[in-house]
Amino acid sequence: MSKTSTMPPATTTLKVPKYLSPSCQQVVEEDFTATTARVLIHSKLGDPKLWPSIEQHICNGAALVSSGHYADMAAVVGEYIWRAYRGRDAEIPGINVGNMEVTKTYIAQEPQPPEGQWLEMETVLQVPDNSSGDIIDATIHSTFRKIKPDGKKVEDLAECTIQFEFYYNWLGEWSNQTGLLKTKIANLRTRARTETSGDVQLMHTKKAYDLFRSFVDYGPKYQNMAEVVCDMKALEATSRLELQTDPGHDYLGPYYLDASCHVSGFVCNTADEDIKKNAYISHGFDAMKITPRFRPYPGANIENYCHMKPLPQDSSILEGHVYILQDGEVVGLWEGVRFKKIPRRILNVFLPPRKR
Known part of the structure; x- marks a missing residue:
């Protein structure tokens, strides 16, 4: 071609980040080898599909990114990594999101600033040398950070692990406890009808x-407990769920995860003797094991059960397991859910109510 050609210069094609979900909006970096992987996610809090689940989650008067949002992101990225190794059509295993620790609260500004507020999730995978070498044995660690719009780190917010497991093994283990759980739920309901002490309330x-x-203060789409039976003294409760979301329009992850577990927070925050002076805030959990058999469609028969207890080494922290039952079968389990008692005068310092 002649050097004097008048053809226009070639245009540069900008690479559009891969989109996974409303909570995992941009895959800005990814690198996969046979035994290692790294995936970096950036998400904007004010995204129209994500924002409603944040603005309807109000703690101490402030809209927050919750541990349910982080858990949802971990499940989405876990599935993405699994398919990257196994193929797009591969059956998804049990994704155990564990060791969730939330160290800083991420307060959402209302209204959102023009440049937005941004969240980063970095996930690193390593298949141990002394293992079978298969992805099922991988150890996966995720870190969540508050970042500036240009990606510069502001502070770490939370961290968790992800583990691939065979969920059929979970179902087999849980089936041994189903009968006892049903009995506990039935006993709570019977006591609510027959006792006059007021300790057990429906x-x-x-x-x-x-x-x-x-x-x-949960917005309408989070108000999924149609009925709660709670023993205020024993810190034991069951709830029946009726999902208020619209599967055709809403991003369901945070709503569904919160619905499956927040009876635990309800027990802690309503049973305290001095509710005006104290509040229990989420302190993380040991494991979230949700199987594909948890299908919260409209009209589904879903209930859960929890029994919270003070930690022996720290009575200011309440801990317990939350079982999810659908059609009489245990289909999910939150292990080691923890809430820490915080005096409200202290809470108002690090979680100040929003200003309008």
Whole structure:
């Protein structure tokens, strides 16, 4: 071709980051080898599909990114990594999101600033040398960070692990406990009808969320407990769920995960003797094991059960397991869910109510 050609210069094609979900909006970096992987996610809090799940999660008057949001992101990235190794059509295993520790709260500004508020998730995978060498044996660690719009780190927020497991093994283990769980749930309901002490109470949606509002003010799409039965002294409860979301329009992850577990937070924040002076805030969990058999479609028969207890080494922290039952079968389990008692005067310092 002549050097004097008048053809226009070649245009540069900008690479559009890969989109996974409303909570995992941009895969800005990824690198996979046979035994290692790294995936970097950036997400904007004000994204129209993600924002409603944040602005309806109000703690102490401030809209927060919750541990449920982090857990949802971990499940999405875990599935993405699995398919990267196994293929797009591969059956998804059990994705155990564990060791969740939230060290800093991420307060959402209302309204959102023009440049937005941004969240980063970095996930690193390593297949141990002394293992079978298969992805099922990988150790995966995720770190969540508050970042500036240009990607510069502001501070670490949370961390967790991801483990691939065979969920059929979970179902087999849980089936041995199903009978006992059903008995405990039935006993709570019977006591609510027959006892007059007031220790065991049955509450429907409005009353339950009015009590919850002492610390967490959930918007309509989070108000999924149609009925709660709670033993205030024993810190034991069961709830029946009716999902308020619209699968055709809503991003379901945070709503569904919160619905499956937040009876634990309800127990902690409503049973305290001095609810006006103290609040229990999420302190993380040991494992989230949700199987594909958890299918919260409209009209599904879903209930859960938890029994919270003070930690022997720190009575200010309540811990327990939350079982999810659908159609009489245990289909999910949150292990080691923890809430820490914080005096409200201290809470107002590091979690100041939003200003309008």
